[in-house]
Amino acid sequence: MATYNTNEFRGGLKIMLDGDPYSIIENEFVKPGKGQAFNRVKVRNLKTGRVIEKTFRSGESVDAADVMDLGLQYLYNDGEYWHFMDPDTFEQYQASKTAVGDAVNWIKEQDLCSVTLWNGHPLSVEAPNFVTLKIVETDPGLKGDTSGGGGKPATLETGAVVRVPLFVQIDEVIKVDTRNGEYVSRAKDE
Amino acid sequence: MSNWRPCATLGLLRDRAEVLAAIRHFFSERMVLEVDTPALSSAATPDASIESIAVTAGPQQGPLFLQTSPEFFMKRLLCAGSGSIYQLCHVFRNDEQGRNHNPEFTMLEWYRTGFKMFDLIDEVEALMSLLIPEIDTPATRISYHDLFRQTTGLDPASASRADIRALAGELGIVIPENHPDDGLVEMIFNIATASWMKQHPAVIVHHFPASQASLAMLSPEDPDLALRFEYYVDGLELANGFQELADPHEQKRRFEVENARRRERGLQTMPIDEHFLAALDHGLPACSGVAVGVDRILMIRNRQPDIASVMTFPFSRA
Numbered sequence: 157m158a159t160y161n162t163n164e165f166r167g168g169l170k171i172m173l174d175g176d177p178y179s180i181i182e183n184e185f186v187k188p189g190k191g192q193a194f195n196r197v198k199v200r201n202l203k204t205g206r207v208i209e210k211t212f213r214s215g216e217s218v219d220a221a222d223v224m225d226l227g228l229q230y231l232y233n234d235g236e237y238w239h240f241m242d243p244d245t246f247e248q249y250q251a252s253k254t255a256v257g258d259a260v261n262w263i264k265e266q267d268l269c270s271v272t273l274w275n276g277h278p279l280s281v282e283a284p285n286f287v288t289l290k291i292v293e294t295d296p297g298l299k300g301d302t303s304g305g306g307g308k309p310a311t312l313e314t315g316a317v318v319r320v321p322l323f324v325q326i327d328e329v330i331k332v333d334t335r336n337g338e339y340v341s342r343a344k345d346e
Numbered sequence: 347m348s349n350w351r352p353c354a355t356l357g358l359l360r361d362r363a364e365v366l367a368a369i370r371h372f373f374s375e376r377m378v379l380e381v382d383t384p385a386l387s388s389a390a391t392p393d394a395s396i397e398s399i400a401v402t403a404g405p406q407q408g409p410l411f412l413q414t415s416p417e418f419f420m421k422r423l424l425c426a427g428s429g430s431i432y433q434l435c436h437v438f439r440n441d442e443q444g445r446n447h448n449p450e451f452t453m454l455e456w457y458r459t460g461f462k463m464f465d466l467i468d469e470v471e472a473l474m475s476l477l478i479p480e481i482d483t484p485a486t487r488i489s490y491h492d493l494f495r496q497t498t499g500l501d502p503a504s505a506s507r508a509d510i511r512a513l514a515g516e517l518g519i520v521i522p523e524n525h526p527d528d529g530l531v532e533m534i535f536n537i538a539t540a541s542w543m544k545q546h547p548a549v550i551v552h553h554f555p556a557s558q559a560s561l562a563m564l565s566p567e568d569p570d571l572a573l574r575f576e577y578y579v580d581g582l583e584l585a586n587g588f589q590e591l592a593d594p595h596e597q598k599r600r601f602e603v604e605n606a607r608r609r610e611r612g613l614q615t616m617p618i619d620e621h622f623l624a625a626l627d628h629g630l631p632a633c634s635g636v637a638v639g640v641d642r643i644l645m646i647r648n649r650q651p652d653i654a655s656v657m658t659f660p661f662s663r664a
């Protein structure tokens with residue numbers, strides 16, 4: 157198995173800790189004037205998303221995690237798994253509910269997602285930063301309101317609910333920022 | 347594109363000049379002699395946690411070593427009767443690069459004959475309050491053991507191996523199987539005290555365990571303790587000092603222990619400085635000495651986030 161020495165540590169490096177894959181967020185080299193050098197790292201557990209701090213004695217080696225990020229196209233959901241395809245190799249992958257996580261609120265068929273694979277299996281799925289989705293349900297807005305102040309809930313075709321300005325109506329397509337779940341604009345405004 | 351420009355701004359270059367001048371003025375007023383010793387030596391520190399950079403230079407046969415501190419040369423001057431001395435110089439440490447580290451950096455080192463550890467601590471404080479005016483209160487003074495106990499609940503002297511390893515695990519220290527415990531206590535100390543240190547503007551830690559004596563003499567009252575101290579500001583180590591070990595036999599023994607540790611870790615052993623040992627044989631006057639990282643003082647004075655910002659050309663541009 158591939159290993160990394162602590163002097164190769166840098167942000168984004170994927171390593172194994174206690175059987176789980178982690179991504180290094182921050183690495184700090186610490187060296188007392190006289191004494192043991194060590195590396196303090198902030199790492200994110202790629203399965204749970206939890207961030208923890210770990211310390212390694214400098215010069216030690218750590219197993220590399222077989223993790224890679226691929227741009228995959230979302231194909232369909234079979235009721236249990238979400239299926240993705242590599243648009244270059246046509247290779248297909250199935251992701252569990254846990255792996256898809258919050259992305260389930262935003263992705264629709266054909267969307268290109270960033271999928272993290274661990275040992276060849278999807279570990280997490282990230283929706284595109286911006287998606288365009290159709291509104292399937294919302295209260296009719298008050299006439300004349302164009303300011304967007306206040307707003308109202310709207311249900312999207314994926315089932316997600318976002319706050320939209322009062323003037324936005326059913327069947328309109330809107331652009332949403334998936335990182336904060338906020339309405340950006342009407343899609344046709346672009 | 348070539349990054350030929352200096353890292354430090356003109357303002358920081360001026361501030362460095364001001365700090366160097368203030369240091370020289372401080373010692374001149376106290377009648378401490380400025381000295382200038384070589385950066386290259388045929389010997390190097392065997393300290394297993396410090397890596398010297400080896401170079402070759404004709405007509406010398408075999409490697410020479412860039413000094414990681416001017417300590418051995420300065421102690422030879424003390425043995426030759428120099429009296430109290432100080433030096434401002436560049437020192438070199440292999441593989442030390444990070445936010446607070448550059449492989450080449452500026453060190454202030456000074457020795458005071460007749461000074462005991464606390465006399466020198468007082469002088470370090472006097473210099474620091476001059477160079478870092480924000481430190482407007484005396485530093486918190488605490489012994490290594492008290493600080494270790496206070497921040498971990500464990501007594502480093504009496505804690506069992508299992509307790510130490512359990513504590514290391516709690517602190518997130520990754521200990522591979524069959525890991526030698528060597529260095530574990532030091533890592534625990536650094537991690538466990540980090541947040542405590544940040545709550546105190548200036549801290550002096552004194553009386554280190556004898557296992558971390560380095561070149562300090564052991565306390566005559568308690569041989570488990572070394573007369574060693576460190577000075578921290580905002581959790582950043584600025585100075586490391588000793589009441590100096592003068593016994594040539596004990597010095598030689600410590601060098602051999604460090605070289606043995608090097609062999610254990612698969613590191614190259616270092617040639618022992620016979621000139622230095624011969625000088626100790628002749629006699630080192632009772633003295634205390636301390637090394638200070640000048641670049642770090644500049645970082646704190648100017649609130650810079652990393653050491654590179656206060657250097658003309660850090661390693662990445664040198």
